[in-house]
Amino acid sequence: xxxxxxxxxxxxxxxxxxxxxxxxxxxxxxxxxxxxxxxxxxxxxxxxxxxxxxxxxxxxxxxxxx
Amino acid sequence: xxxxxxxxxxxxxxxxxxxxxxxxxxxxxxxxxxxxxxxxxxxxxxxxxxxxxxxxxxxxxxxxxxxxxxxxxxxxxxxxxxxxxxxxxxxxxxxxxxxxxxxxxxxxxxxxxxxxxxxxxxxxxxxxxxxxxxxxxxxxxxxxxxxxxxxxxxxxxxxxxxxxxxxxxxxxxxxxxxxxxxxxxxxxxxxxxxxxxxxxxxxxxxxxxxxxxxxxxxxxxxxxxxxxxxxxxxxxxxxxxxxxxxxxxxxxxxxxxxx
Numbered sequence: 001x002x003x004x005x006x007x008x009x010x011x012x013x014x015x016x017x018x019x020x021x022x023x024x025x026x027x028x029x030x031x032x033x034x035x036x037x038x039x040x041x042x043x044x045x046x047x048x049x050x051x052x053x054x055x056x057x058x059x060x061x062x063x064x065x066x
Numbered sequence: 067x068x069x070x071x072x073x074x075x076x077x078x079x080x081x082x083x084x085x086x087x088x089x090x091x092x093x094x095x096x097x098x099x100x101x102x103x104x105x106x107x108x109x110x111x112x113x114x115x116x117x118x119x120x121x122x123x124x125x126x127x128x129x130x131x132x133x134x135x136x137x138x139x140x141x142x143x144x145x146x147x148x149x150x151x152x153x154x155x156x157x158x159x160x161x162x163x164x165x166x167x168x169x170x171x172x173x174x175x176x177x178x179x180x181x182x183x184x185x186x187x188x189x190x191x192x193x194x195x196x197x198x199x200x201x202x203x204x205x206x207x208x209x210x211x212x213x214x215x216x217x218x219x220x221x222x223x224x225x226x227x228x229x230x231x232x233x234x235x236x237x238x239x240x241x242x243x244x245x246x247x248x249x250x251x252x253x254x255x256x257x258x259x260x261x262x263x264x265x266x267x268x269x270x271x272x273x274x275x276x277x278x279x280x281x282x283x284x285x286x287x288x289x290x291x292x293x294x295x296x297x298x299x300x301x302x303x304x305x306x307x308x309x310x311x312x313x314x315x316x317x318x319x320x321x322x323x324x325x
Contacts, residue, residue, distance in 0.1 A: 006116040026117055028125045033114075033158045040158045058116065060155055064098070064126050065113025065139050066088030066226065066253075066275030 003055045012051050019046040022059065032061050072299065074271060076109075076248060077164065077196035077217045079135065083108045084265070085295045086137070086250065087288065088275025089126055094284075099129040101278050101288035109135045111166055111273065113142070114156055127161070137198060139166040146185035153190050165190060166220065166252075167199040176226040180207040184214065191215035200252055203237035208245050219245065220273065222253035223264065227276040229256025232263055242268035258287070258294035265298025266306060 003010055012021065018041060022029045034041045034049075035058040041049055051057070074081045087107035092098040102110060110130055130136070138156035143149035149169050157163045167190070169182040183199045184207060190197050196217050201207055203221035211219050221238050224230035231254060232238060241249045248270030255261050261272045274291055281287040 005119060010119075025119050025122070027122055028127075031125050031127055031159060031161075032117060033155045035155065040154060042158065043160075059119070060114050061117050062112045062126050062136075062138070062159065062161075063115045064089040064092060065111055065141050066090045066273075 001051060001053050003051050003053070003057055005057045006059060016051045017047060018049040018051070018057075021051070022046065025059075026061070028061075032059055034059055072303065074248075076198075076270075081108045081135075082106075083292070083295075084271035084299060085261070085292045086110065086252075086271055086273035087278060088273060089130070090275050091279035092284065093279075095124070095126070095129045097284040098126075098279075099131065100285040102129075102131060102134060104285040105278075105288035105292040107134070107288070107292070109137050109164075111137045111139050111275070113139050114152055114159075115142070135164060136161050137164045137166050138162075139168045139200075140186070141168050141170070143167075143169050143186075144171040144179075145169065146182040146189070149182070149186040150189050153186070153195055154193075157195065163194065164196045165198070167197060177202055178222070180204055183207070184210050187211055187216050188214045198250065203234050203241055205237075205240055205244060208241050212245050212247050216247060218248040218250050218270065220250045220252040223251050223260065224254025226253045228254050229277055230254050231256055231260040232267075235263070235267065238264065238269065239267050255291075258290045261291050262294040262298035262301070265295055266301045268302055271295070 022032050037056050074084050083106050085105050085107050086109045088111045140149040140152040149167050153165045167183050167186050169179045178200050180201050187197050187199050198218050199211050199216050200220045208219045224233040250271045251264040251269045252273035255274045256277045264272050278284050278288045
């Protein structure tokens with residue numbers, strides 16, 4: 001299934017949840033914030049949020065800055 | 067617990083340190099942590115960026131000690147709307163809602179858009195955020211920010227990363243003298259002497275990033291900055307003597323040996 005993740009097209013397996021994906025991708029899921037189709041999705045809802053065809057996902061975290 | 071003798075109150079918190087440290091540009095994250103500890107910085111800035119999904123990198127927060135307040139900047143925002151979006155994302159991370167509003171649409175001088183900064187402040191204060199807006203010092207803008215409920219104003223000393231010191235000193239002084247909330251000088255502080263000068267002018271605190279991050283010895287200069295901030299603050303609190311146009315002898319003008 002095709003989604004747009006952080007501005008780039010990406011293929012993900014069917015039935016992937018936000019929770020699965022973040023856990024597999026980063027060391028500290030607790031420091032990641034997710035936005036789906038322009039709306040912030042709270043961490044408590046990641047388990048029940050499945051990727052869908054064409055979804056626009058943004059995953060952001062803290063980095064150094066002044 | 068000992069009372070803080072010169073408490074620095076910002077938002078709903080009180081600090082003993084008036085030195086804020088930025089976390090960008092450090093070549094070594096170990097140096098970042100050591101600099102925070104050496105300077106006793108209790109507020110540090112961070113930014114928000116997209117994660118690199120193909121690289122499981124460590125997170126900057128792992129290098130920020132417990133008990134330090136995170137101030138997330140809205141760097142990357144070119145408009146008030148983008149700054150508001152970043153602030154809401156930062157809050158959703160669950161590490162506080164202290165935001166430095168940084169709205170920049172100029173890649174040469176990195177000057178902030180004061181008008182968009184005011185708009186973002188107005189929206190975010192109403193949503194309960196603690197807002198520290200970064201601006202080119204301007205009295206009208208500062209008054210509007212105070213009216214909007216900003217916790218402080220952060221006037222630049224000179225361009226971000228330029229190490230030019232307090233090019234805007236007269237305008238910083240104006241804000242110190244005329245507005246009622248803390249003035250935190252941010253950007254362009256390139257040496258401990260600049261930080262000291264800012265505090266002597268009456269600034270409540272200073273924020274430094276580049277000068278520490280790119281130093282040969284970041285923890286050493288971070289400690290020097292902290293000492294300079296304390297020196298400048300004590301100077302200000304003591305009441306600095308005004309410069310004179312002519313000389314005034316320091317010993318009595320009578321009882322000379324030779325007369």
